[in-house]
Amino acid sequence: xxxxxxxxxxxxxxxxxxxxxVNYRISGxxxxxxxxxxxxxxxxxxxxxxxxxxxxxxxRKDGLEVVAECSYAHQFLKxxxxxxxxxxx
Numbered sequence: 001x002x003x004x005x006x007x008x009x010x011x012x013x014x015x016x017x018x019x020x021x022v023n024y025r026i027s028g029x030x031x032x033x034x035x036x037x038x039x040x041x042x043x044x045x046x047x048x049x050x051x052x053x054x055x056x057x058x059x060r061k062d063g064l065e066v067v068a069e070c071s072y073a074h075q076f077l078k079x080x081x082x083x084x085x086x087x088x089x
Contacts, residue, residue: 002054011055015042022051022073031059031066033073052076 002013012021018039024031033055038047052073059066068074 002051004054004058011051011058013047013051015039015047018042020047020051022048022055024055026064029064031055031062031064033066033068033070036070036072048072049076053080056080 002011004011008023009025010021010023012019014020018041020038020042021036022033023035023037024033026032033052036048036052038045038051056066056077066077068077
């Protein structure tokens with residue numbers, strides 16, 4: 001389950017007591033994704049993709065453009081750009 005912790009400016013999920021997260025900042029009409037982190041033991045299970053998809057959907061609902069500073073988020077948005085109009089690099 002993904003939750004939006006707006007106070008900490010992140011989307012997060014706790015897996016077996018470990019925090020996976022996508023951090024962001026808002027600048028004007030943009031959500032800038034600054035960092036994606038998944039605990040090493042859980043990498044390769046598409047958790048980061050799930051968190052990013054949730055973040056992108058949340059940004060769209062708020063009328064925000066999504067921009068990635070994080071390399072993982074940049075690759076996610078690049079792959080998803082044909083399926084997810086409005087997602088930028």
